[in-house]
Amino acid sequence: MIRYFKKCGEFALCAEIGEGGIVETELASERYTLYQVMVKGSGRLGKIFKEDHIVGDANGIYFADLREYIGHHTVYESFEPFHIYGFNTLDLKQDWDGKLINDSFDGDDKSWLVVFRGNPNINGKDLREMDYAKLENKHYNVQLNDGIVGVFTKL
Amino acid sequence: MKIILKIDEYLPDRNAVVVKLCRLNSHIPIDDFGAKVVDCHDLNMFDNELFIESLIGKMSYRINEQDNNSEILDENKPERVEGELDIQSLVGKVVGGEFNGRKYKLLKTRRVEL
Numbered sequence: 001m002i003r004y005f006k007k008c009g010e011f012a013l014c015a016e017i018g019e020g021g022i023v024e025t026e027l028a029s030e031r032y033t034l035y036q037v038m039v040k041g042s043g044r045l046g047k048i049f050k051e052d053h054i055v056g057d058a059n060g061i062y063f064a065d066l067r068e069y070i071g072h073h074t075v076y077e078s079f080e081p082f083h084i085y086g087f088n089t090l091d092l093k094q095d096w097d098g099k100l101i102n103d104s105f106d107g108d109d110k111s112w113l114v115v116f117r118g119n120p121n122i123n124g125k126d127l128r129e130m131d132y133a134k135l136e137n138k139h140y141n142v143q144l145n146d147g148i149v150g151v152f153t154k155l
Numbered sequence: 156m157k158i159i160l161k162i163d164e165y166l167p168d169r170n171a172v173v174v175k176l177c178r179l180n181s182h183i184p185i186d187d188f189g190a191k192v193v194d195c196h197d198l199n200m201f202d203n204e205l206f207i208e209s210l211i212g213k214m215s216y217r218i219n220e221q222d223n224n225s226e227i228l229d230e231n232k233p234e235r236v237e238g239e240l241d242i243q244s245l246v247g248k249v250v251g252g253e254f255n256g257r258k259y260k261l262l263k264t265r266r267v268e269l
Contacts, residue, residue, distance in 0.1 A: 004262035015262050113269070123269050130264045140269065 008132055011096070011112065011152065012088040020080040028073050033086040035098035037116040037148060038062040041082030048073040056084070062148070063100050085116050085130075087152055095155045104142045107135035111153040118147025158211050158218060161185050170195045176214050177221060191217065 001018030014033065018024075020041070025048065036045075038056040046053030047069060054064055070092060087098055107113075113122070115131045121143040122133075135151070142149070157179035164173040175190045177183065191214065199209040233251030236244075 003259045005259040006262035006264050008264055013262055013264055125267065125269060127267065130262065131267050132264060133267045133269045
């Protein structure tokens, strides 16, 4: 599995790309991921020594709120080759609201937009995977074009 | 990165050691660095070699602290570069970056205005 990471001002983005059938652990001290988007493949994530887990599948359940996993050691098992993106806080005391958007929306200056997959067009601008933008207090016209776009707001 | 350490004192009652540590190629003598009391309860006590290895693993964060506290030469102060690749514009500049070891690669992102 290959891990990628990039600080983007007020937050950080990460990615994990790997084969099917692998198992990876992550220390609680390294967990800053608040939201996760599965753009390819499937797998499951759980807290170590707990039976409960969540399943991610790029063809279905591909957006997950991982805030309850902060402070826990975790284990991830992939069912097939996968590609996951994560939205990370830089400070565990700083919470963020996160959601995927399906349509045009009104933005605000506490929010950031991130393109996770595809080539959406927003306010007339063609975007690509891993583009991100700070939003303003204005309306945003969105053509998703089968893309996956998230909006994250500082709380 | 090669690291050296020196145990100044063993505290058997506390099961702890007093340790100094620095880079092997430091230009400052190891005795000039501050000492730290380290509990041994979570170190590998199997033999000398594994003990030292686990002690270095536990204390290696001090190297970053030493680096961060060291003075930066004016000539070495880096400038930040962003944007589309233009190698010619980088020639002659001292630029900064972070080395994350082999654990993470740099994720390619692009900030846009909407």
